[in-house]
Amino acid sequence: MARILVVGGAGYIGSHVVQALLAAGYKVVVFDNLSTGQRCNLLKGSIFRHGDLLRPASIAEVCREFRFQGVIHLAALKAAGESMLRPEVYARHNITGSLNLLAAATQFGVERFVFSSSAAVYGDPERLPIDEQHATRPVNFYGFTKLTVEQNLAWFARLRGLHIANLRYFNAVGYDPGGALRGLEKRPANLLPVCMEVARGWRERLEIFGDDWPTPDGTCIRDYVHVTDLAAAHVRALEVLGTRETLTLNLGSEVGYSVLEVVQAVERAIGRELPRSNVARRSGDSAELVASAELAREVLDWQPQHSSLETIVSSTWNVYRDAP
Numbered sequence: 001m002a003r004i005l006v007v008g009g010a011g012y013i014g015s016h017v018v019q020a021l022l023a024a025g026y027k028v029v030v031f032d033n034l035s036t037g038q039r040c041n042l043l044k045g046s047i048f049r050h051g052d053l054l055r056p057a058s059i060a061e062v063c064r065e066f067r068f069q070g071v072i073h074l075a076a077l078k079a080a081g082e083s084m085l086r087p088e089v090y091a092r093h094n095i096t097g098s099l100n101l102l103a104a105a106t107q108f109g110v111e112r113f114v115f116s117s118s119a120a121v122y123g124d125p126e127r128l129p130i131d132e133q134h135a136t137r138p139v140n141f142y143g144f145t146k147l148t149v150e151q152n153l154a155w156f157a158r159l160r161g162l163h164i165a166n167l168r169y170f171n172a173v174g175y176d177p178g179g180a181l182r183g184l185e186k187r188p189a190n191l192l193p194v195c196m197e198v199a200r201g202w203r204e205r206l207e208i209f210g211d212d213w214p215t216p217d218g219t220c221i222r223d224y225v226h227v228t229d230l231a232a233a234h235v236r237a238l239e240v241l242g243t244r245e246t247l248t249l250n251l252g253s254e255v256g257y258s259v260l261e262v263v264q265a266v267e268r269a270i271g272r273e274l275p276r277s278n279v280a281r282r283s284g285d286s287a288e289l290v291a292s293a294e295l296a297r298e299v300l301d302w303q304p305q306h307s308s309l310e311t312i313v314s315s316t317w318n319v320y321r322d323a324p
């Protein structure tokens with residue numbers, strides 16, 4: 001049974017990845033500092049090691065102990081807006097942390113490495129939908145950190161023979177439709193969990209960043225992909241890396257919804273309107289980001305199964321509605 005290290009496996013996407021790996025029969029070790037990850041996301045059947053990528057000895061120790069065949073690296077700070085205000089912190093966590101992991105992984109014989117990249121590597125789209133050939137000119141520092149790690153991985157593939165997959169997620173949303181994973185994101189900055197916090201009365205109101213974008217209703221358009229679909233793609237990517245040396249793939253639903261459309265879908269699910277106000281645009285945002293995921297469909301034989309707006313909203317509300 002192949003041993004897989006999931007760094008950031010106590011987090012929102014990582015826990016769903018662990019769930020998919022366990023279902024596929026892998027032995028899974030989670031390495032996480034629990035900064036945003038949570039113990040309730042640790043699944044029975046996986047092994048947990050508490051540690052921080054910024055302490056190289058702690059990650060090296062785990063790699064030495066288990067001699068993994070594969071690593072899935074999800075640990076990062078992910079708020080694009082915050083990255084523009086705290087670039088030093090994002091550089092340390094996202095770039096230095098990844099380099100520490102890469103050093104340990106290659107030292108202890110890891111063969112396959114799957115990296116959580118982001119649509120943020122593209123920046124303002126020159127054309128839509130965005131395919132993997134699109135220029136990479138990040139407009140926020142977060143996207144720059146992801147691109148920098150991708151570039152390092154390309155060199156490690158050349159120099160160390162590591163097989164690598166950069167998975168460029170668009171907006172990850174939803175919760176395990178089976179209801180086994182219910183960990184709420186801490187301090188969320190993404191639209192759907194913020195809507196949910198407003199719905200529960202934990203936040204006073206929803207702020208919509210800009211209603212004057214060049215889109216039909218003036219709010220930003222994004223591509224939302226369900227976490228369970230993302231998780232399935234990671235398992236496939238690990239398998240495909242057996243024969244492919246490098247992969248760079250978009251993971252998205254290929255459907256764009258405006259902020260207003262998402263908010264209205266939430267309002268339908270909860271049966272009332274959310275208190276909301278329009279505020280200024282955020283720096284580092286783009287009007288519209290929609291993926292072409294044709295390559296992932298072809299290379300991974302992957303197709304989103306849970307990414308309809310209705311499933312995304314209902315699986316999220318199921319968790320938030322019942323949360324203490």
Ligand SMILES: NC(=O)c1ccc[n+]([C@@H]2O[C@H](COP(=O)([O-])OP(=O)(O)OC[C@H]3O[C@@H](n4cnc5c(N)ncnc54)[C@H](O)[C@@H]3O)[C@@H](O)[C@H]2O)c1
Nearest residue numbers: 008010011012013033034035036037052053074075076172
């Ligand atoms: N959520 C999205 O829509 C989205 C979109 C594109 C890319 N991504 C990327 O996917 C990955 C996972 O995102 P998520 O939404 O699950 O976020 P998350 O914050 O829930 O998960 C990150 C996990 O990494 C852990 N972690 C952070 N720094 C660490 C460190 N130095 N050492 C050990 N563990 C550490 C956290 O405790 C957490 O469990 C991130 O790399 C993010 O940039 C997310």
